[in-house]
Amino acid sequence: MSEGLTAVVVANTAEPVDRIETALDEVYDGVTILESTDGRPAVDCIVAVAPLSDDEWAVVEDAAASASRPPVVVLAGESEAGGHRGPETATVTDVVAGGEDRFERLANRVRGMVEMRRSDDEREQTASVAHLTDLYEVATDASLSFTEKANRMLEIGLDRLDVENAHLSTIDREPEHYEIVASIGDLPIEPGDLMDLPRTFCRKTIETDDVLAFSHASEQGWSDDPAYERSNIECYLGSRVVVGGTLYGTVCFLDRSPHSSFSEAEQTFVSLIARWLSHELERTRREEALETLQGGMTELMRATTKAGVCEIAIGIAGDAVEAPSARAWLLDDDETTLEQVTSLSGNVGSRTLHRGDAGTDRLWAAVDEGEVTTFDSTAVPQNEAASAGTVQSEVVIPLDGFGVVTVSAETAEAFDAIDVSLLKMIGSNTVAALERTEWIEELSAAHERSRRIFESASDGLLLIDPDDDEIVDCNDRATDLFGYDDPESLQSVAASTICPEDRERFEELITEVREGGRGWIEELACAGQDGHRIPLEVTAATIALPEGTRILASLRDISERKRREQALNVFNRVLRHNIRNDMNVVIGRAAMIRDQASDPALERSAAEILKTGRKLTALGEKARTFQKVDERDTDLEQVDLRAILDQISANLEADYPAGTVDVAGAEAAPAAVETTVDVAFRELCENGLQHATTAEPTVSVTVSRVSNGQQFAVTISDEGPGLPSQDCAVLEGETETPLNHGSGLGLWLANWIVRTNGGTITVVESSDRGTTIRLTFPAAE
Missing domain, CATH: 3.30.450.40 (GAF domain)
Incomplete structure (x- = not known):
């Protein structure tokens, strides 16, 4: 038995339908009978049982027009053998007439036609697969140009459809021109040929999204068409070619001889060629445009x-x-x-x-x-x-x-x-x-601003290429510092040659800057063009420029500062030496006069001289202390404030046996300060003992952590008469003025030390009952 069958049977009564199904069941393994295609395209055949009304013949025509184009077999009685055809006789494929065995003959006739059709379909499918494979190979061959691909695709289509000519055209609607782009076959149609669009079948092709197909133009209503009159083309398949969503033209297959009806597979094959040609045209166009863009973008x-x-x-x-x-x-x-x-x-x-x-x-x-x-x-x-x-x-x-x-x-x-x-x-x-x-x-504006700043800087500036030891740029101030006539002359020397005595330190600075981004030398011995020595303070940092990383060095001439420091040191040393030595003489002679004087008035004068001499000596010692503190290393470190205060308390109680320095509060107070804070604490505590109004003075010191946890506070209270307003001003200010120079040197020293260590100092209370001073310092991490 043959495989299953799906058939549409149209009859005016049910009795022949049942007999037809029974007969078909004898030759097919499974039969499906439909009254119409009912939206199903895969119908194997159509059986029409005569006689039929016009409406019933319309059902037959609709079924015959389905996508599978099934054969139509008419079953007629003996008396109807010559009048079996309906209104559309061209639709009918075969007729089975009269006789008792007509249903069996119908089944065999249907099987023969369907099996032949299926064999043809199978052969066509095999051929179609081969042609599709050829199309795919052409479409994916990157070595072929578009023209070569188009010609190869047209050749494949020509072989698949067995027609005389295949060609690709482009269409211009204004004016209505039809130009041949590629052509394969026997007809005299060549690339470059121009035709009037109204006199071609393509004018109809471009109006539909489907493939336009006819196999016998003169019998299918095209005999009066201008295109047929011009060319006598009998069979034609054409499809639109669209590029970028816009009509490009058509791909056409045609022959001057009639052709058997084009199958759905053949029409789909033409549509596929059109789509591939559209894709290739679009790709080629994009590539050409991108080539145009590539050169332009560089210029842009x-x-x-x-x-x-x-x-x-x-x-x-x-x-x-x-x-x-x-x-x-x-x-x-x-x-x-x-x-x-x-x-x-x-x-x-x-x-x-x-x-x-x-x-x-x-x-x-x-x-x-x-x-x-x-x-x-x-x-x-x-x-x-x-x-x-x-x-x-x-x-x-x-x-x-x-x-x-x-x-x-x-x-x-x-x-x-x-x-x-x-x-x-x-x-x-x-x-x-x-x-x-x-x-x-x-960038240009910023460069101009930077250039103006560079040129107007009061310090000398050098832009150094550290890899080549080269001075890339310099300002006028640097040129003047080294005694060159113009910047170009300074740039002509190696960077390291500006400091022949300190070349090693200069190279160390360059290494430090390259590794850490910045560096500083307090004094670098440099030499001018004429060899004269120039002491310079040098600050340097890396700077990123388009041409690479450079080092910007700022040079400050410290010659005058060094002369002033030297003069001040000499003056301070001579002054302190003279004060100490001469005041020792004054104090010694005043003590001798006081001890030997018989005149009370003379004795009092000698005592006053002795007191004043001792104050001046103490003042000199404080100045000496200030210098020592100033020369100490000021790098912050971790110091326990409580331990320092306990030591100061023990030392002062030894120096002042009648006095007491009572330290209370936090057992430990690690602060981020340097050890010079001990001078400030001693000054404030000793001031309280010295100026106390009681015979047995007490100074109370309390150490505590501030509520924010990031500081320690030290509160110092005494029993003295209170600080004079000018001394309070010393602690709350940062400068010494002619109005508050009296006893304020020690207090000024304390203030300076506290602030240098990042702390604060405040007079909380100052009255005849005593003075309270509060100091804060940053806690160590």
Whole structure:
């Protein structure tokens, strides 16, 4: 038995339908009987039982017109053998007439036709697979040009369909030209041939999304067509070729002789060739456009002004999409006007567009929305198209806040989806180039500002290339420092030769800066052009420049400062020496006079001299202490304030047996200070003992952690008469003035030490009952 069968049976009674199904069951393994195709395209055959009404014949016609084009067999009685056909006789494939065995003969006839059809379909499918394989190999062969691929695909189609000619055309609607692009076969149709579109079958092909197919034009209603009259083409298959969403042309297969009906597979094969040709055309076009863009984009990124960028951009746009007109418009800072800066025609003028100007909606929409806007006269009412003047197609590309580029043509449908895609790409690259010009402008302005600062700096500046030991740049101050006539002369020497005595320290500084980013030397012995010695304080840091990492060195001449320091040191040393030695003489003689004087008045004068001499000696000692503190290493470290205060308490109680320094509070107070704080604590505690109004004075010291946990506080209270206002001013200020110079040197020293260590000092209370001073220091981490 044969495999299953699906058949449509149309009859005016049910009795013959049952008998037909029974007969078919004898020759088929499974039979499905339908009254119509019912949306099912896979119908093997149609059986019509005569006689039928016109409506019933209409069902037969509909079923016969389904996608599978099944054969139609008519079952007629003996009396109807000559009148079996219905209104559409061409539909009927075969007739089984009369006789008792007519149902068996019908079943065998159906089986014969269906099996033959299935064999043909199988052979066609095998052939189709082979041809599809050939098409795939051609389409994926990257070594072939488009023309070579088109010719090979047409050859494959020619062989598959067995017709005389296959060709690819491109169509221009204005005027209605039909141009041959590629042609294969026997007919005299050559690439480059031009035809009038109205006299070709392709004018019908481009109006449908399906394949246009007929196998016998003169019998299928085409005999009066202008294309048939011109060419006598009897069979034809054609499909549209679309590139970028726009009609490109058609691919056609034709013959001057009739052909058997084209199957669905054959029509699908033609549609597939059309799609592949569309894809290849689109790919080729994109590649050619991208090649055009590649060279242009390099030039675009070299432009240094916005106008230059725009001029290059519209040139690229015009070439990429073959546009006759392109313009660039830049937006003002207030975004209220667009000024035309360049056009393909070169005629810029002083054209300015304002918001609300007639005909500018598309431009402002692109500016505000940041999206490409398009215009085509075929897609708008005629009155709007007419208002566009000569522009029938336009694409507006936004430039991300810089403005817009417009590309236009005087013909409709001038730009397709590929054009828009390419223009978007050009727009993105134009924005990048415009941003680069802004960066260049800002960099130039910054460079100019830096240059002015560089030139006007009071210190000498050297820009050094550490790899080549080269002075890349210098300012006038550096030129003067080293005694050169001009900057070029200084730049001609190696950087390390400016300090022949300290070359090793200079190289260490360069290494330090390269590794850590910055460095400093308090004094570097350098030499001028004439060899004279120049002591310089040098601060250096790395700086990143387009040409690489450089070191910027700032040079400060410290010659005058060193002379002042030297003079001050000599003066201080002589002054302290003289005060100490001469006051020792004064104190000794005053003590002798006091002890030997018999006159009470003379004795009192000698005592006053002795007291004043001792105060002056103490003042000198404080100045000496200040110098020692100033010369100590000021790097902060971790110091226990409580331990220092306990030691100071023991020392003062030994020096002042009648006094007490009572330390209480936190058992440990690790602070981020250096050890010079002991001088400040001793000054304040000793001041309280010295100026106490009681015979057995007490100074109370309390150590505590501040509530924020990041500081320690030290509170010192005494029983003295209170600090004079000028001494309070010393503790709350940072300078010594003629109005508060008295006893304030020790207090000023304490204040200076506390503040140098990052602390604070405050007079909490000062009265005749005593003074309370509060100090705070940063806690150690």
